[in-house]
Amino acid sequence: MALPVETFFLHPESHGTLQQQIQQMIAQGILSGRFQQGEKLPSTRKLALHLGVSRITVTIAYTELLANDYLTSKGRSGYFVSENAPSPPNFSPTTENQEAVDWNRAIGRRFGASVVPGKPQDWAKFRYPFIYGQADPNLFDHANWRLCALQALGQRDFSALTADYFDQDDPQLIEFIARHTLPRRGISARPEQILITLGAQNALWLTTQVLLTQRRRAALEDPCYPALRDILSQSRCHVTPVRVDQDGLPPDAIPPDTDVIFSTPSHQCPTNATMPMDRRRALLERARELEAIIVEDDYEFEMSFLKSPSPALKSLDTDGRVVYVGSFSKSLFPGLRLGYLVGSEPFIREARALRASVLRHPPGHIQRTAAYFLSLGHYDALIRRMGTAMHERRRVMEEALAAHDLQISGRGAYGGSSFWMRAPDRINTDELARRLHPKGVLIEPGRAFFAGDHQPQNYYRLAYSSIPTARITEGVNLIAQEMKHIH
Template sequence: MALPVETFFLHPDAQGTLQSQIQQMIAQGILSGRFQRGEKLPSTRKLALHLGVSRITVTIAYTELLANDYLTSKGRSGYYVSDNAPVPPAFTPSQVGPDAVDWTRAIGQRFSGGDMPRKPADWGGYRYPFIYGQADPELFDHANWRLCALKALGQKDFTALTTDYYDQDDPQLIEFIARHTLSRRGITARPEQILITLGAQNALWLTTQVLLTQRRRAALEDPCYHALRDILSQSRCHVTPVRVDADGMPPDAIPPNTDVIFTTPSHQCPTTNTMPMHRRHELLERAAEMDALIVEDDYEFEMSFLKSPSPALKSLDTDGRVIYVGSFSKSLFPGLRLGYLVGSEPFIREARALRASVLRHPPGHVQRTAAYFLSLGHHDALIRRMGSALHDRREVMSAAIAAHGLQIAGQGAYGGSSFWMRAADGVDTQELARRLQARGVLIEPGHAFFSGPSRSRNYYRLAYSSIPAGRIADGVALIAEEMRALSDLGLNAVGNWP
C-alpha cells in the first residue's frame, strides 16, 4: 500500500535543515506506528513538489534513512518502509491504581516549595517581556555558535567529545578562563584552583555542601538571589539575612559567629547596587576577624557598559578566604548551564569530588564548544554588541520610567540589564504582575527576593535584556496604568495611605 503524500507535512516551528526535518518526519511516522512495514513512500519528485522543496533534498533524506535501515529500495519501484525498521511497542500499559506508599512519611527531606519564581514557558510570545535572564535571539551570535559546535564535533576533538573526564574538565576551557576571563577580574589562579560547574547555581550548591553543616552559620544579603536562600535552607545550616543598603552588605551587620558570607559585590542581586572599594576592604577585614569565608557571586560583570567594572573581591583577597563564582549564563545564554568555581586548592579538591559523585562533569562537547567560542573572540564581540544594545534600551526605559512617574529603587551604576523598582506601599506587585500578564506585559514581583515572614510586597524587577527598545515605552505605560488602577483600589478600600 502506498502512503498518501498528504500525510507528509513539515512543522512550521521545526528546527534544523530541510533534509533533517524530512528525515525526522518520516522516522517519527515509523516509530509512532503511522507508517507500517512494507508501505511505499511517495516518489522523491512527488514529495518534493508537495513540500515545496528541491528534489535533491528529499533524495538525500531518503538515502540517509535507507542507510539507517528505516527504508529499503526496490529497484525502480521506489522506497518502502524497511522490514528491519524499528517497531513501535505493541503492548498497552496496564492501569495502575493509587500508590500504597504514604509519601508524606516516606520522604525524608523536602526540596520543593522554594521561592524560585515560574516564568511563562512562552514568554517570547508576550509583547512586553520585562523578564530577567533570558537570551535575546536578536543579539545572540547563532552562526558562530553553530560553527563552534560543529568544530567541536570534528574528528580532531573526538576525545573531548567522548571521554569520561571523571572529575576533570576540558583543559582548553580551563586554560581560557585562567588566562583571559579571570585576568579581567584581577584574579590569578592555577588550573587546580578552577572547577567547571553547571552554572552559578550549581556552583553555589557545591560550595554550600562542602562548607556548611547543621552547626555552622551563613550570612546572606537581604534581599538576595532566591535560589541561594533555598539552597542554604536545604543544607539545614543556620542562616542570617543581612539587609543591604545602597553600598551592598554592611560588614558590621554580619553576626560574629558567621562561618560563610555570601555576597554579590559587583552587581547586587536584585538591587543592582555596586559595593564600593572601601566597603570591599572592610568586608575582607570583617571576615578575617571572624575567620569566616566569603563566597563572591560575580554575575553580570560583563554587562558593565557604562564604565569599567571594579576589581573582583577575590582579586583583593590575600588570605585565600574568598571563593569566586562565575557564569556564562548571562553573557551567552541561560540554557548553556556553564559556570565555574575559583578557590584555594583544598576547597576545589572537595568540590571536585562532590561534583564527580553527582554528575561526573559537565558534558565535554559543551565545554569544548564554549572554549572555541571564547578563544576565537566571538564572546567578546557578543559582549560588545549586547552592551551597545543594553545601553540603548536602558536609556529608553529610564526616560519612560521618569515620564510616567514610576520609582526606581536601584539601578546599576556600571550597567546591567534591569531596574529594581518600588511601587507605592499599598500595591502588591504579585497582583500587579497578574493583571499585567493579561495585557501582554511580564514583570517580576520582588517578594521572593526577601527573607522572613514579613516580606516586602511592593518591589518588582524590570529587565530590558529580552525586549526590543521600540516596545519599552508602551510597556512601561501599561505598567503605570495598572499601577494607578491598583492604587485607586487601595485608596477606595482603606481611605488613604501614602
C-alpha cells in the same frame, strides 16, 4: 593572539608611579606565564584609555620593557611579548600569599573518600517581557556558535566529545578562563584552583555542601537571589539574612558566629548596588576577624557598558578567603548551564570530588564548543554587541520610567540588564503582575527576593534584556496605567 585590554588592571594598593605600576603589571604577567611569547599587547592609546592614564605614561612603560627585552616592537604592528622575554618556571609555583585559612576547620563536609523565581516557559510570546536572564535571539551569534559546535563535533575533537573526564574539565576552557576571563576581574589562578560547574546555581550548591553543616552559620544578603536561600535551607545550616543598603552588604551587621558570607559585591542581586572599595576591604577584614569564608557571586560583570567594573573582591583577597563564582549563562544564554568556581586548592579538591560523585563533569562537547567560541573572539564580539544594545534599552527605559514618575530603587552603576523598582506602598506587585499578564506584560514581583514572614509587597524588577527597544516605552506605559487602577 592579541591580549584583551580588559585583562590589565592597576591594583588599588599598588605602590610607585603609574609608569612603574604599568611596567610591573606587564612584567608580572610575562613572568607568571599569563602573557606568552609573541602575543600582542594593546596599543598605547587603548591601554591608556582603559586605565585612565595619559598615553605618554603607557608609552614610557612600554619603552622601558622594550629596553629590558620583555617586549619587542614590530614597526606599525604594535608591541608584542618578546621571544627573549624571561620564561615562567616549569614547576608548579606556590601561592604568592601565605594562606591564612584553616581549611580543616573551614570545610564542613568531606567527599574525597566517596566511591565514586519561575518564569513562564512561553515568555517569548509576550509582547512586553520585562523578565530577567533570558537570551535575546536578535542579539545572539547563532552562526558562529553553530560553527564552533560543528568544530567541537569533528574528528579532531573526538576525545573531547566522547571521553569520560571523570573529575577533570576541558583543558582549553580552563586555560581560557585562567588566562583571559579571570584577569579581567583582576584574579590570578592556576588550573588546580578552577572547577567548571553547571551554571552559577550549581556552583553555589557545591560550595554550600562543602563549607556548611547543621552547626554552622551562613550570612546572606536580604534581599537576595531566591535560589541561594533555598540551597542554604536544604543544607540545614543556620541562616542569618542581613539587610543591604545603598552600598550592598554592611560588614558590621554580619553576626559574630558566622562561618560563611554570601555576597554579590559588584552587582547586588536584585538591588543592583555596587559595593565601594572601602566597604570591600571592610568586608574582607570582617571575614578575617570571624575566620569566615566569603562566597562572591560575580554574575553579570560582563554587562558593564557604562564604565569598566571595579576589580572583583577576590582580586583584593590576600589570604585565600574568597571563593569566587562566575558564569557564562548570563552573558551567552541560560540554557548553556556553564559556570565555574575559583578558590584555594583544598576547597576546589573537595568540590571536585563532590561534583564527580553527582555528575562526573559537565558534558565535554559543550565545554569544547564554549572554549572555541571564547578563544576565537566571538564571545568578546557578542559582549560588545550586547553592551551597545543594553545601553540603548536602558536609556529608553529610564526616559519612560521618568515620564510616568515610576520610582527606581536600584540601578547598576556599571550597567547590567535590569532596574529594581519600588511601587507605592498600596501596590501588591504580585497582584500587579497578574493584572498585567493578559495585557502581554511580564514583570517580576519582588516579594520572593526577601527573607522572613514580613516580606515587602511593593517591590518588583524590570529587566530590559529580553524586550526590543521599540516596545519598552509602550510596555512601561501599560505598567503605569495599571498601577493607577489599583486602590
